[in-house]
Amino acid sequence: MGLSQDAAGDAELILRRQDGALALCGDETRYGNPLVVDFVAGRVAHRRRFGGGRGQLIARACGLVGGVTPSVVDATAGLGRDAFVLASLGARVLMIERVAAIHALLEDALTRARSDTETAEIAQRLTLAHGDATRRLAELVADSGVAPQVVHLDPMFPHREKSALVKKEMRLFRLLAGDDDDAPRLLEAALDVATHRVVVKRPRKAPPIVGPAPRHVIEGKTSRYDLYVHRSLA
Numbered sequence: 001m002g003l004s005q006d007a008a009g010d011a012e013l014i015l016r017r018q019d020g021a022l023a024l025c026g027d028e029t030r031y032g033n034p035l036v037v038d039f040v041a042g043r044v045a046h047r048r049r050f051g052g053g054r055g056q057l058i059a060r061a062c063g064l065v066g067g068v069t070p071s072v073v074d075a076t077a078g079l080g081r082d083a084f085v086l087a088s089l090g091a092r093v094l095m096i097e098r099v100a101a102i103h104a105l106l107e108d109a110l111t112r113a114r115s116d117t118e119t120a121e122i123a124q125r126l127t128l129a130h131g132d133a134t135r136r137l138a139e140l141v142a143d144s145g146v147a148p149q150v151v152h153l154d155p156m157f158p159h160r161e162k163s164a165l166v167k168k169e170m171r172l173f174r175l176l177a178g179d180d181d182d183a184p185r186l187l188e189a190a191l192d193v194a195t196h197r198v199v200v201k202r203p204r205k206a207p208p209i210v211g212p213a214p215r216h217v218i219e220g221k222t223s224r225y226d227l228y229v230h231r232s233l234a
Contacts, residue, residue, distance in 0.1 A: 012026055012027070012175070013025065013026045013031075013101070013175065013176070014026075015101055015104060015105075018034065020112075021036045021038065021108060021109075021112065022036070022104060022105055022108035023035065023036045023105075024036075024101055024102075024105060026175075031175075035079075035105065036105065036109075037079050037080055037105040037106055037108070037109035038109060038112075039080065039084050039109050039110070039112070039113035039119055039122075039123065040112060040113055040116045040118065040119050043081070044081055044084055044085075045118075047081070047085060048084075048085070048088045048122075053089065054089055056085065057218055057220045057223075057225060058082055058085060058086065058152075058199075058201075058225070059085070059086070059089055060218055060225075061199045061201075061218050061225035061227060062086060062091070062150050062152060062197075062199050063149075063150055063196070063197065063233040064086070064089050064090070064091060066234070068233050068234060069089070069090045069091055070091060070149040070150045070196065070233050071091060071092045071093070071094075071146050071147045071148070071149050071150070072086050072091050072092070072093045072094070072149070072150045072151070072152055073093075073094045073096065073137075073141055073144075073146060073148045073150070073151045073152065073190075073193070073194075074086070074093055074094065074095045074096065074152045074154075075096045075133035075137060075151055075152065075153055075186065075189075075190060076096070076097075076133065076152075076153050076154045076155055076156075076186075077095035077096055077097040077102075077106060077128075078097070078102065078154060079102070079105070079106075080095055080106050080109065080126075082152065082154065082201075083095045083126060083152075084122065084126070086152075087122045087123070087125040087126050088122045090125075091125065092125045092127075092146055093125060093126050093127070093146070094127045094128075094129060094140075094141065094144045094146040094148075095126060095127065095128045095129070096129045096130075096131060096133045096137070096140055097128070097129075097130060098130070098131060098132040098133065098134075099176045100130065101176055102176060103128070103130040106128055107128055110123055110126060110128060113126075127144050127145075127146055129143070129144055133186060133189065133190075134182050134185050134186045134189060135189075137151075137186075137189040137190065137192075137193050138189070138192065138193050141193055147195070148193050148194050148195060149194070149195050149196045149197075149233065150194060150196060150197050150198070150199060150233075151190040151193055151194040151197075151198045151199070152198075152199045152201070153183075153186060153187065153190055153198065153199070153200045153201070154200075154201040155183040155186060155200070155209070183209045183210075184209055184210045184211050187200065187209045187211050187228075188211060191212070191228060191230075194228075194230065195230065195231075196229070196230055196231055196232070196233050197227055197228060197229045197230060197233070198227075198228040199225050199226070199227055199228075200214070200225065200226040200227075200228070201223055201224075201225055202223065202224055202225075202226060203222070203223055203224075204219060204220065204221070204222055204223055204224050208226050209226075212228065214226035214227055214228055215227055215228060215229040216229065
């Protein structure tokens with residue numbers, strides 16, 4: 001896949017700057033609108049204002065309850081939405097993303113968020129690293145200076161070829177990232193690094209990642225969080 005800034009020719013996906021932001025673009029009939037990570041406006045802004053604060057499932061799963069605000073390593077950052085929610089609730093978050101194009105979108109979004117008065121303070125609590133957490137998690141965390149009290153994982157869940165109704169945005173993301181076939185190895189690395197707990201987001205009816213059984217489960221309507229607890233955050 002030929003992927004480069006302002007690439008031309010037959011590249012299936014290209015990165016280019018449009019309307020002041022970096023965008024990942026492909027065939028819109030297949031992938032929908034260009035993909036832009038935006039921490040200032042859109043769905044992230046709506047969630048920041050009306051998402052439910054520390055009552056949200058992810059906040060409870062990551063231990064942001066009462067007066068506790070742990071530091072979090074989001075080892076599968078993706079489009080950064082969960083990390084930004086946690087940072088908006090006061091947590092310092094290290095985002096790790098292995099796909100170079102997605103890392104570039106996150107970096108661009110952080111730059112814009114740091115220059116906006118509504119999001120600058122939140123963005124300062126976010127640190128971004130590029131690398132494969134499955135193989136380099138301990139190294140990436142050590143280099144960041146973020147204490148890994150909680151490690152959050154949201155692996156790509158394998159899907160059947162017949163699932164044609166997968167959102168176009170997710171289809172584009174899967175083309176770059178693929179499925180996380182090494183999720184058990186990622187869980188093992190996270191358990192080695194996290195000082196207090198590992199939190200794994202899963203589809204509600206999906207099996208847990210192969211490995212040790214989670215200590216607790218927090219369930220929502222469409223997804224759940226499996227908690228692997230070393231010790232209390234209180």
